[in-house]
Amino acid sequence: MTPTLSVRNLRVEIPTRHGALTAIDDLSFDIAPGEVLGVVGESGAGKSITGAAIIGLLEPPGRVAGGEIRLNGERIDNLPPAQLRKLRGKHIGMIFQDPLTSLDPLYRIGDQLIETILTHERISPAAARDKAERLLVEVGIPAAGQRLDSYPHQFSGGMRQRVVIALALAADPALVIADEPTTALDVSVQAQIIALIKRLCRDRGASVMLITHDMGVIAETADRVCVLYAGRLAEIGGVRDVVKRPQHPYTAGLMAAIPSLGDALGARLAQIPGSMPRLGAIPDGCAFHPRCSFAFDRCIAERPPLYATACGETACFLRDPQRVAAVAPSGGAA
C-alpha cells in the first residue's frame, strides 16, 4: 500500500552569515493511510520545521536542501508555489498551536469556513454554508447555525481550536498536520481536543502527523511515534514500544524525566544532564553523546546509522547487531 506521506532523506538548511545550519538532517519516515504518527522532541529538535517543510511553509531563509517528500506517491517538495497552494488545505489540512493566529479576527467564522470550502469544492455558496454548519456540529460547537455569524474573539480558546479543526478538515484532506494543537489550551480542554482530532480523522480515514513535545498526548493518541533529537531521527517505532521499551538512551531519559501520576509521591525525577545542542554546535558523531551515559569511542567519532530493532528503528550504536551479537551471541538477529 502506498503510504499517505513518505519522507525520504529530508534535509532542511538555514543559511546564515556563518554558513548553513542543518535544521533537519537525513530524516526519513512514512505515514500509512489512517495512521497517526506522533513526532516528538524538545524545543529545537526540528519537529515544527519538519511539518513546515512538508507543507512548503518553511520560513525563509530556511529551505529544503535535499531529499524527497511524497504525498500518495507523488512528489510534492518540488512543486511550483501555485500548485503547492492548491495542495495545502485540499490534500493536507493544518492545525496550529495558537487558534487565534490561524483565524482572521476580522471575518466571521462562517465566512472563513465557506471561503475555504469554496476554494476547494465547486458547490453553491448555500451548499457551502450548509457544509460549514455541518462541520461545526461535527467538531462539537453548540448552536452551530448561529455561531457561523460569530467572530473569533467571541469564542473561547477551546472552541476556537475546534473551529480550526473544522477548517483543517473542510476539504477532506488525506493528511492532517497538527502542530502542538493543545499546547495553548487549559489541561481540562486538552483531552477534549485530542479526542476530537482522533475521532474525526479516524472517521474520515485521514492520516495524522501529530507534532508535540508532550509525550502524554502521544501515548494516548499516536499509533507510531518518531523521536527527534537535534534535527535527526533518534528512534521510530510503535507507540507502546517506544513508551514502554525505548531503545535509544535519549528516549529512555526523556520518558524517565516526565512527571507522571503513576510515580511514587515526591519521588525524585530522573534527569538528563545538559541540554540539547544549538544548531550551530551539534557535536560530531552521535548528537546525543555528550549527554549519554552509555557513550563510547564510536559514538564520539561516528554518526550512528538507523538500526532495525524488534519493532522499529533506532540511531544508536548500542543497537548495532554486530555489537549485540558480540555481547550476547544468541541475540544477533537484526
Place this chain on the structure above:
Amino acid sequence: MSETGLAPQSESQAQSDPPLVRIVGLSRIFDLSKKWLNRMLEGGGKVMLTAVDGVDLSIGRGETYALVGESGSGKSTIAKMVVGLLPPSKGYVTIGGIDIWGERDATTHRRLRRRIQMIFQDPYASLNPRWRVGAIVAEPIKAFDLISERHARDARVGELLSLVGLDPRDARKFPHEFSGGQRQRIAIARALASNPRFIVCDEPTSALDVSVQAQVLNLLRDLQDRLGLTYLFISHNLAVVRHVATRVGVLYLGRLVEEAPAKTLFAEPRHPYTRMLLDSVPDIDMTGRERVPIAGENPNPISPPPGCHFHPRCPFAFDRCRVEAPAFKPVATGHAAACHAVEEGRI
C-alpha cells in the same frame, strides 16, 4: 558556613510552631470598567473581575505548598499579593507574623522583604538581557546592602552560581549565552542571593523542556533540603505537583475548592473539579486508565456562574449548587473541600 552563608539566621527561629505564611480572607478585584466619561456617554456600568475571592491558607516552615489551577483561577494573582507586588482588595498576608501589606515600620518591612523571593515562569523575560549574569545575581545583595565589599560580593555570586549548578565564571556572561534551563538556574541564584526563607515559584518549569524541567525541579528540592526553604509552588500540572508538593490547594475561578496533604489529594480527591483535573492528565504510563473528558471550559471570570462556580460543569450538581456557594469545610484531618455534594455525603 561563613557569615555570607545561607544558614537560616536566628531572627525568627524562636517562634517555630506557627505557620510561616498565613493568607487570610485574601481577595483581589480588578476594575475593568471603561473610563468614567465613556461610561456616561456610551452607557454600561462598571465591570468588575474578582480574580481571587476570599482565600485562606497557611504554609508551614519547610513545606512546599502547591497551588493548582487552570488559567483564570487566580493563582498568579495570589502569588503577586503574597510577595508584595500587588495589593489585596480585602484580607491580608502575614509572613513570620508580619503583615506584609500593613507593616508600617520601614526597617521591619525591609527585613521581611529580603526573606521573600520569587521565581518567574519565563526565564527569557525575567532576566535583563543587557546585564551580565554576575550583576543580575548581585542585585538583591546590593539592594539590601548585604555585602558592600566588592570582592566578597563577587565571591558570594560565585558561591550562588555553584549552588545552582553553574560555573562561577558564568558571572561574566550575558543571559543570551544560556539555554532556558540554565537561565532558570540564574533566576534561582538571584532569588537565593538575599538569603530568603520563603520563595514563591510561579510555574517555574512550564516554559522548559521535560528533560530540563526534571533538572530544575530536582534542584529546587535539593535547595530546600540544604537551606530549609519554604515554597509556594504554583502550577497547572498535577503530575509536576505530585513530585514537589507536601500540601496542595486547588483553585477554581478565584476560590479554593479543595486542600489536602499531597498524599491524600492524589489518593482520595474529593471535589469533582480536583477529580476532573486528575482525570485530564494524559496517561503516559499507558495503563489504559479510562479518561472521561469533562465537557465545557472555564467560564469567563467577569461573570462567573452563581452558587458554586463549578456547577455548570459538574456531574454532581443539584439545585443547591446553583444558588448557594459551598463553604470550605473539613472532610478529614488537614483535608477540606468546598462542595455541597461532598458535605452531604453524596460523593
